[in-house]
Amino acid sequence: MDAIRHFSNHVLDVRLKDLPDIVVTSAKTFVLDSIGVGIAGSTGQWAPELAACAPAWGTGEDARVFGRAGRYPDALAALMNAYQIHNCEFDCLHEKAVVHAMTAVLPAALATAERLGGVAGPQLLEAVIAGVDIACAIGLGGTRPMKFFRPGVAGGFGATAAAGKLLGFDAATLQNAFGTTFAQSCGSMQAHEEGTMLLALQVGFNTRNALHACALAAKGLRAPQEVLEGRFGYYALFEDGSDLGPVVESFGKVWRIAELAQKPFPSGRATHGALEAIAGLMARHAFGADDVETVLIRLTPVARTLVGRLPRDDMAANYARLCMAYCAARMLGGGRLDMEDFTAQALADGKSRHLASRVKIEALDTASTDAFAPAEVEIALKDGRTLSQTVAHILGHPLKPLPREAHLEKFRRNCRLSATPLSPVAAEQMIAAVDELERVPDVGILMDLAAASS
Known part of the structure; x- marks a missing residue:
C-alpha cells in the first residue's frame, strides 16, 4: 500500500478540537506572518511583471491577491500569492524538511475559501495545519540533500491537502488530487544555482497546479495511486533516498506547524x-x-x-x-x-x-x-x-521563537510595503482577526483587509 493513503487519511482526521493549544497558536502566528510577507512581496522583485502577465492567463472573480486590487481565478490568485510570499525570502520554513510549507499551503487555502465563501476560521485552521503536515512530511521523508526544489514540489502536495480538506474530499478523491498534483510537479534547483526569480515562481506554479488538480479530482479524474512509493513515484524521481516509516508514524502525534521557524531577516x-x-x-x-x-x-x-x-x-x-x-x-x-x-x-x-x-x-x-x-x-x-x-539555535527557531512584539513589528513593517497602500488601521484589524481566528465566521475578512479595494 502506497504511503499516500496514510497521508490522505491523516488530512481527513485533522480536527481543531483535538489539537493542542500550541498547535493552534503556532498556526495563527504563521498565518499572520505569511500574510504580512505576502503583502510586502507585492512590491518585491518581479511582482509587477507577474501581475502584468496575469490578465492574459484568465479572468474570474474567485479570489484576491495580497496588496493588490482586483479579483482573479482562484488558481491564479494562489499562484500570485505564493510567489509574493516567497519572492523576498522572508517566509517561514521547516528547517529539517527544508520546506517553506506555509508559502504554498496558505494561498491555496485562502483562494479556495474565497471561492467557496462562508468558510469559518476553524475550517481554515484545520486546512492549513493539515496542509503543513503533508508538505513537511514529503520533505522529511527524503533522506538525502535535495536535488529538486523541495519547497515547490512538497508545497504542491501541502496545497492539495489544504484545498481538498476545505472542499470536503473523501480519501479516494484526495488521493486522486495528490496523483494529479504529482503529475504536474515542478521545481528545478537550477533556478537556485543561477539565481533567477524562477525559484520563487516554482512555488507559485505548484500552488496553482494543486488547485487545478483538486478541480479535476472533484470531477472524477482517476490519477496514479502509487504516488510516493511507486516505481516512478515521487521518491524514485525527486529524491535520492527515503524513509517514510517515521513520517507516517508521527501523524497525529507531531504537528509540524509547531516546528516552523520564523524569519527575522529577509534573506535565505x-x-x-x-x-x-x-x-x-x-x-x-x-x-x-x-x-x-x-x-x-x-x-x-x-x-x-x-x-x-x-x-x-x-x-x-x-x-x-x-x-x-x-x-x-x-x-x-x-x-x-x-x-x-x-x-x-x-x-x-x-x-x-x-x-x-x-x-x-x-x-x-x-x-x-x-x-x-x-x-x-x-x-x-x-x-x-x-x-x-x-x-546553536537561530532566532525564530521553535526553541528560540521570535518575541511577539518583534513578530507584530515585522508584520506592520511589511504592511507598509504594500503595492497599493493599506491603512495602519487595517493592519491592526488583521492582527485582531487572526488572534481570534477560531471564532471568525467567514475568513473572507482576511482578504478584505490584505487586498486593496478595487
Whole structure:
C-alpha cells in the first residue's frame, strides 16, 4: 500500500478540537506572518511583471491577491500569492524538511475559501495545519540533500491537502488530487544555482497546479495511486533516498506547524545563524564595518551549499538574499538586515561590495542533523582583536521563537510595503482577526483587509 493513503487519511482526521493549544497558536502566528510577507512581496522583485502577465492567463472573480486590487481565478490568485510570499525570502520554513510549507499551503487555502465563501476560521485552521503536515512530511521523508526544489514540489502536495480538506474530499478523491498534483510537479534547483526569480515562481506554479488538480479530482479524474512509493513515484524521481516509516508514524502525534521557524531577516534561512552572531558581536563589542579586517563564517554543509555563493558586481536582489558574504557585509554596515538592504542603491554600494569580498565561507565538520545550525563567526578587527561567536539555535527557531512584539513589528513593517497602500488601521484589524481566528465566521475578512479595494 502506497504511503499516500496514510497521508490522505491523516488530512481527513485533522480536527481543531483535538489539537493542542500550541498547535493552534503556532498556526495563527504563521498565518499572520505569511500574510504580512505576502503583502510586502507585492512590491518585491518581479511582482509587477507577474501581475502584468496575469490578465492574459484568465479572468474570474474567485479570489484576491495580497496588496493588490482586483479579483482573479482562484488558481491564479494562489499562484500570485505564493510567489509574493516567497519572492523576498522572508517566509517561514521547516528547517529539517527544508520546506517553506506555509508559502504554498496558505494561498491555496485562502483562494479556495474565497471561492467557496462562508468558510469559518476553524475550517481554515484545520486546512492549513493539515496542509503543513503533508508538505513537511514529503520533505522529511527524503533522506538525502535535495536535488529538486523541495519547497515547490512538497508545497504542491501541502496545497492539495489544504484545498481538498476545505472542499470536503473523501480519501479516494484526495488521493486522486495528490496523483494529479504529482503529475504536474515542478521545481528545478537550477533556478537556485543561477539565481533567477524562477525559484520563487516554482512555488507559485505548484500552488496553482494543486488547485487545478483538486478541480479535476472533484470531477472524477482517476490519477496514479502509487504516488510516493511507486516505481516512478515521487521518491524514485525527486529524491535520492527515503524513509517514510517515521513520517507516517508521527501523524497525529507531531504537528509540524509547531516546528516552523520564523524569519527575522529577509534573506535565505541559511544566512540567519551567522547574521545573528554578527549582530551579537557588534552589540557586545561596539565595532562597525570600518573596524573589520576579515570575516570567517563556518556553516553546515547544507547551508554553505545554499548561501556560499560569491558576491558579484551585478547582483540582483534575489541573488544577494542568498549570498552570505553580501548579507554579512550589510549587517556589519548597519547592525541589521532589512528590505532596504536589497534595493538597487544598496546593491550598488561599493563599501558593502568591498567588505563582502573579505568574507570567507567554510563548511563545518558537524554531526548536527539540523540543516542550518550551528553557525560560527570569527571576525578579525584592524586593532588586532579576534571576536568569535557560535549560534546553536537561530532566532525564530521553535526553541528560540521570535518575541511577539518583534513578530507584530515585522508584520506592520511589511504592511507598509504594500503595492497599493493599506491603512495602519487595517493592519491592526488583521492582527485582531487572526488572534481570534477560531471564532471568525467567514475568513473572507482576511482578504478584505490584505487586498486593496478595487
